[in-house]
Amino acid sequence: KTIIYFLIALMITGFFFTGYSYETNAKKTIVIQSVEGKLTDDMLNRSIQVISGRLKDLSPEKFEILAIPEKNQIQIVLTDNWDMKAVENLILQKGRLGIYETSDNERLKEPLMTNSDVAVMKCLEDKSSGFYYLDIKFRDSSVAKWSDATRRNINREIVIAVDDVVLANPLVREEIHNGSCQITGNFTLSEAAYLAALGNNGELPASFRIVQ
Numbered sequence: 033k034t035i036i037y038f039l040i041a042l043m044i045t046g047f048f049f050t051g052y053s054y055e056t057n058a059k060k061t062i063v064i065q066s067v068e069g070k071l072t073d074d075m076l077n078r079s080i081q082v083i084s085g086r087l088k089d090l091s092p093e094k095f096e097i098l099a100i101p102e103k104n105q106i107q108i109v110l111t112d113n114w115d116m117k118a119v120e121n122l123i124l125q126k127g128r129l130g131i132y133e134t135s136d137n138e139r140l141k142e143p144l145m146t147n148s149d150v151a152v153m154k155c156l157e158d159k160s161s162g163f164y165y166l167d168i169k170f171r172d173s174s175v176a177k178w179s180d181a182t183r184r185n186i187n188r189e190i191v192i193a194v195d196d197v198v199l200a201n202p203l204v205r206e207e208i209h210n211g212s213c214q215i216t217g218n219f220t221l222s223e224a225a226y227l228a229a230l231g232n233n234g235e236l237p238a239s240f241r242i243v244q
Contacts, residue, residue, distance in 0.1 A: 058112035063244035064123060066104040075237045076101055083108070085233035086122050090225055091115075105243070118226060124240055125195060127230040131213070132191040133181070134201075139191040144181045149174035151211075153231040155224040158216070164224035166199075166215040166231065175211035183207040194230055 071079070076099050083106065087095055096109040110119065129150065130143035151171045157164050170178050181190075185204045192200045192215055200215045219227070 060110050060112060060114070060116060061244065062108045062110070062116075062120065062123070062242060063100075064106050064108070064240040065243045067239045067241050069104070071101075071104050071238055073101065076104070076106070078237045079240070080106060082127070082233050082236050083123050086127075086229040087119070089229035089232055090118065090122060106240070115222075118222070120242060122226065122229060124242070125230060126236050126239065127233065128195050128235045129231050130191075130193050130196075131181075132193070133185055134189050134191060139193075144190070145170065145174065145178060147231070147234045149177070150231060150234075153228050155219075155221070155228040157221075161218070163216075164219045164221050165217070166219070166224055166228055168213040168215070168231070170211040170213070172211070175209075178211055178213070179207055179209050194227065199227065 080097055080099055084097055087097075087108075091114060093111050093113050095111070095114070098107050099105075100107060108119075108123065110116075127147070129145075129147045131145040132139040132143050134140065149170050151169045153169075154167045155164055156167050182204050186206060187203065189201045189203050191198055192202070192213075200217055202215075215227075
């Protein structure tokens, strides 16, 4: 009987760990395809670079990404721990950042600053409130442009938008010399991390749709 009980215990233990291993190794696959026809190798590689950067900024979870050039597709394989809705939004959104001047409470068409001006965008916590905000550092080559823009717009609102969706419209109170900008809005960690992942990795060079 002792031997039988021991074997049963081993079987149950083995079943448990097999099941656990299966769960932790479970994977999900997303395939996206260009909606703009044939992509050049450069556009496809740039898209992979942007998407990879976004995913790394969003979560420490592992993923695999590869190009399927003959179909203008990109395949992303993720562990089961990812927030799939957030991932789907992140890999499809163009991520076009624009900071605009305003006139008569309407934003002007041409942005002051774009993705190309951004050196790094971070998600940081405001310890006093518990909410999160976005901290933008502009490239050295764009610091003077940002300084001029803020000096020109003292006591006026500027508009900060991603893909034409307004994130904030702060009032400029003084000239900013150090090439920085902060976006506050009582963001949760997931909201701020998502926006930082978008803004920190540039704009996708093509538009995509999910096909799998």
